[in-house]
Amino acid sequence: KLTVTHTCLTCSTGASSGIGEACACQFAAAGANVIIAARRLDRLEAVQTKIQGNWPKVQVLAIELNVRNREDVERAIAGIPGELADIDILVNNAGLAMGVDPVSDIGDEAIDTVIDTNIKGLLYVSRAVVRIMKRRGSGHIIMMGSIAGMAGYANGSIYCATKSAVHSISESLRAETISIPIKVTEIKPGMVETEFSVVRYHGDKDKADNVYRGMEPMTADDVAESVVFAASRHPRCVVSEVVLLATGQA
Numbered sequence: 001k002l003t004v005t006h007t008c009l010t011c012s013t014g015a016s017s018g019i020g021e022a023c024a025c026q027f028a029a030a031g032a033n034v035i036i037a038a039r040r041l042d043r044l045e046a047v048q049t050k051i052q053g054n055w056p057k058v059q060v061l062a063i064e065l066n067v068r069n070r071e072d073v074e075r076a077i078a079g080i081p082g083e084l085a086d087i088d089i090l091v092n093n094a095g096l097a098m099g100v101d102p103v104s105d106i107g108d109e110a111i112d113t114v115i116d117t118n119i120k121g122l123l124y125v126s127r128a129v130v131r132i133m134k135r136r137g138s139g140h141i142i143m144m145g146s147i148a149g150m151a152g153y154a155n156g157s158i159y160c161a162t163k164s165a166v167h168s169i170s171e172s173l174r175a176e177t178i179s180i181p182i183k184v185t186e187i188k189p190g191m192v193e194t195e196f197s198v199v200r201y202h203g204d205k206d207k208a209d210n211v212y213r214g215m216e217p218m219t220a221d222d223v224a225e226s227v228v229f230a231a232s233r234h235p236r237c238v239v240s241e242v243v244l245l246a247t248g249q250a
């Protein structure tokens with residue numbers, strides 16, 4: 001039985017598409033109020049309309065947020081109105097990869113963008129929301145890691161490094177907040193068909209599609225189901241890590 005209810009408030013970053021959007025919808029379906037955050041406000045508004053149409057009893061707030069911008073994150077979290085400010089569950093999901101390059105050829109933009117988003121952005125959001133949870137004395141942070149954080153692969157150095165960092169941050173946070181208690185879960189998906197590859201290949205749809213050739217990738221909903229499962233366990237039980245692979249994935 002789900003313990004996610006209308007008294008529960010979930011904040012999902014990167015909720016304008018893919019896994020973050022699927023998490024927001026599944027939490028809303030489970031009866032939770034949701035805050036959806038990302039840079040593309042038009043896409044967030046479409047998600048907001050979908051949630052309001054399908055689950056009219058839940059509240060949904062869309063906030064434009066660039067997780068790379070420290071001040072933006074502080075201002076956005078501090079500016080959440082009324083009871084919606086008291087976030088119970090954070091899905092720290094915003095993230096990306098740029099290109100597939102050997103270390104000798106990595107561009108400066110890729111280094112800065114991927115590290116600033118996947119590590120610094122995740123830390124800025126975690127910091128702001130953990131403060132809220134510490135004041136209240138409870139909460140659950142769900143980090144979107146990746147199997148890329150478990151072992152490096154050729155031409156993936158920056159992305160793999162950032163997802164290893166997500167693992168380290170999750171472990172440190174879990175150790176720090178265990179007595180509060182704030183739960184920490186790390187989700188490590190394998191291949192999921194979202195806009196991730198389109199972003200990675202700068203909009204080149206052929207290259208993006210090629211990633212999934214010869215296998216059936218997971219869907220964003222497959223991952224979101226694990227997120228909601230972790231969030232809905234009994235208070236005495238924490239799902240610390242979930243590794244999810246596409247069935248045909250080595």
Ligand code: NDP
Pocket residue numbers: 013014015016017018019020037038039040041043065066067068093094095096097117121144145146147188189190191192193194195196197199220
């Ligand atoms: P999508 O590209 O569909 O979603 C990425 C989301 O991150 C978008 O909503 C995007 O929103 C948001 N985002 C990116 N940069 C920023 C930023 N600076 N500030 C705020 N939001 C930002 O891909 P996925 O759903 O697949 O990716 C979600 C997470 O899952 C990522 O952390 C990714 O690393 C991880 N993951 C994905 C896998 C896959 O195979 N797809 C496998 C393993 C992990 P906007 O552009 O509107 O800001």
